[in-house]
Amino acid sequence: MSEFEADLFVIGAGSGGVRAARIAAGHGAKAMIAEEFRIGGTCVIRGCVPKKLYVYASRFADDFADAAAFGWRLPQEPEFDWRKLVAAKEAEISRLSGIYEANLRKAGVEVFEERAEVLGPHEVRLTRSDRVIRARHILVATGGAPTFHPTIPGLEHAISSNEIFDLATFPKRLVVIGGGYIAVEFACVFARLGAKVTQIFRADNVLRGFDQAMREGLRDGMTHAGIALRHDVLPTAIEKTADGLRIALSDGGTIEADQILIATGRKPHTQGLGLEKAGVALDSVGAVKVDARNTSNVESIHAVGDVTDHINLTPIAIREGHLLADRLFGGSEQEVDYHFIPTAVFTTPEIGTVGMTEAEAREKFRCVDIYQTSFRAMKATLTGGAERVIMKIIVDGDSDRVLGVHILGEDSGEMVQLLAISLKLGAKKADFDATMALHPSAAEELVTLRTRSARYIRDEA
């Protein structure tokens, strides 16, 4: 009998862990997985999936408002029922969690619904049943958790993205702290669902690191939707009041709110996991340090997804988990290719992006061409709305290769997913130009953008 009960023991049944366990089992390995919360992880339970459902809910507000311009008469003012949305979301994520679990069991993976901690290079302990399991390989796929920054008095009155999905009552006045993905997405959702939203952040604009044109377009779109954006400001204290909360700001102002959402980043979920005792090297934020093969400095302990704090996106965790299992048990040598990762920010207006920003391209390439357009969305022609679509193509002026595409507007996430294929294949601007347009669509602008907006040549002297 083998000295190991499992070939692979996975800690954390989120996107990356579940994929690794299933693929490993498919290769004939004995796989086990432990989850202390709910099977499905952040993405399914309190991240991407419920967020997108709430985004859908929020966008009906625009549809109701626009309907009259297209000949519709609504018999009465639409009303939004928060509790109904929360219940519908809960039913859907429970269904998905059930599917995840069923698929694990169908694949032959043994599932433990309790916390597991690492005891050593080949040992984990299930904390509730106090069972110790010896495994040939251990995979840490515990994801991340919200951080509460900056540390100010009264922070305990604020909530994170973990709680906001299930609030007992809809917050009529919401303050969002932070300017990243999570902050802007929830600000847009709650504003359209009817809340008075104020977003405060320390930078000059939201979404630091995104292409400037997208940041500016989103700021305009959010402001147009009635969201108060307070830049270059930090919170200094939160206190309870008779009818809610009051937040004090570094500029001397105060804001009254029903809820305050802190969205100032996430940190790897490694606390108390026993990794240091097992000799696993962590970085300064607690992320598991791994090589290109997702293996830590301890040969038998691996990590995928947000717990490595590399690129914190669900599809990355899934790909890392999948290829790790292929390498460990399927005889593959393939490593993850991180080039041209498409991402979307599910704000309204939405942002879709793949490849380099203008700033990154100008840093890396001698000659950079920009093709940019901004136009009124076709739907807005009848409604008189102000929604604009912004498209930006970034090209290496020397090779004509497309380096990045950034789109702000409806369905930009869907567009960018497909564009990512052509960029990965090495598409040139000439290939975009040679592609037939699909009319009438917003996406056709991507293949009819002939006039260069700018060319930047680096002074090599």
Ligand code: NDP
């Ligand atoms: P982000 O890293 O995107 O944003 C963090 C925000 O908090 C930034 O605005 C940052 O400011 C601010 N911040 C950080 N520290 C402090 C501080 N001490 N005081 C004040 N402000 C601070 O984190 P999120 O929490 O929004 O998202 C976490 C991760 O989840 C993302 O990196 C992303 O990968 C993933 N995600 C992806 C989504 C998608 O793909 N659609 C959706 C949601 C999350 P500054 O810019 O000045 O540093």
